[in-house]
Amino acid sequence: MTDWTDPDAVDLSDEETFETLLDRAETREKGHYFEFFEPGDELTHDPGLVLSKAGSEDWMGQTLNHDPAYWRPDRARDRGFEAVPVHPDYLLACVMGATVEDLSEKGGYFLGRDDVTIHRSPTPGTELAVSSTVVETTPSSSRPEYGIVTWETVGRNRETGDRLVSYERTNMIPRREPTATDGSGTVTDSGDGEDESTAGPAVPDTLVTPEGGHFEEFRAALNRADETDAAVAYAHERGRTMDDGLVSGLPLSTLNTARQHHNRDVMTDSPSGDIVAYGDVTRSIALAHARSDEATYREWRYDAERFHDFVTLGDTIYGFTRVLDCDADAGPERAGAVTFEHVAYNQHRTPVYSGRRTALLQRSHR
Incomplete structure (x- = not known):
């Protein structure tokens, strides 16, 4: 009888031998299938990261978020x-990254996030404790395998x-066994109105750009737009091309182990054809482009975050912003709240992310 504990009993470096063993071996899987999740279930994600100065600065540097308040003590106090x-x-990427192994490591599309709220601004050295509750599970009518x-x-x-941050997140998750579906996916007719195939898109004739980055300048732009039936919307000049550090490095630094960011072998046969960027990296780059044209005082909340298309190595991410509202009564005396809709788009002018953001912007007077 062969002693399989003997290291010389089998030559694992022999290709034929190793391939035979690999075919017989059971793979110990990571992550959970759709059937694992039940509404009301609570999951505690461990380990949680210790937020670090180096990690924050690396994230900011790579995504072009060059706000000095997160680098310099004097500007932070200001x-x-x-x-x-x-x-x-x-912070948001680290909280979500810690959840990936339990929630979405099996893969599937990150559909979006809602009600994202920054409750407190932690400092380096803060240890995270992250937990999730299953809110809803729904079979996919169009994709029986999800x-x-x-x-x-x-x-x-x-x-x-x-509490530091909270949000609701929705993903498509692979099923262990595909479900039955009629696969109809029919499009209903709206009945009346113009034929959408011939009518042009509903966009304003005129777009207004704020003259500066302070709260009053955004409010003045909205007032001008209201008088002329225009919209306040503009594009940002900078672009950032996705490289290995962005696509694989930053997710790993936040404990995001999802295969779609790291395993090119698996992703070759996926719809994207290659590893894809972590949604929070794409989002952060788009918001960085916007913030570079603002006098931001404090980030506040985000909503209706959606991811529309794959972002892969070599794609370049640009930003577009529409201003939705200004609230002079929100925030401290020196700032006012502005609500934006931000869009990240690629070199083909295809939207890949959109979301609403409310931030406190500094007033122009001191």
Whole structure:
């Protein structure tokens, strides 16, 4: 009888021998299928990252978020922070990254996030405690091999229990067994109105651009637009091309182990044909383009975040912004709230991300 504990009993470097063993071996899988999730289930994600100065600065540098309040103590104090905080995009990515192994490592499309709220601005050294609750599970009517799952995720300060960030996230998740579907996917007729195939898109004839980046200048632009039946909307000049550091490096630094960001072998046969960017990297780059044209005081909340197309290595991400509202009564005396709709688009002018963001912008007077 062969002693299989003997290291010389079998030559694992022999290709034929190894291939035979590999065919017989059971693969120990990571992640969960759609059937695992039930509404009301609570999952605690461990380990949680310790937020770091180096991690925050690397995220900001790579995504072009060059806001000095997240680098320099004097500028942080000027914005009302007691100490230099980590960047909110890095915080959000770390909270979501810690959930990937339990929620979405099996793959599937990241459909979007809603009700994203930054509750507190933590400093480097804060240890995260992250948990998720299953909100809803729905079979996919168009893709029998997938289901749709929505979770509410909360990232807390592990030491104090304080909420740092919370959101609802929706993903398509592979099923262990495909479900039956009629596959109809029919499009219903709206009945009346113009034929959409011949009518042009409903866009304003005139677009207004703010003259500067302060709150008053955004409010003045909205007032001008209201008087002329226009919209306040503009594009941002900068672009950022997706390289290996963005597509694989930044997700790994946030514990995002999803195969679609790292395993080119698996992704060759996927609809994208290659590894794809972490949605939070694409989003952060688009918001960085917008922030570079604003006098941002503080990030506040985000909503209706949707991902529309794949972003792969070599794609270049640009930003487009529409201004939706200005609220002079929100925030401290030196800032006002502005609500935006941001779009990330690629070199083919195809939208790949969209979302609403409310931020406090500095007023022009001191």
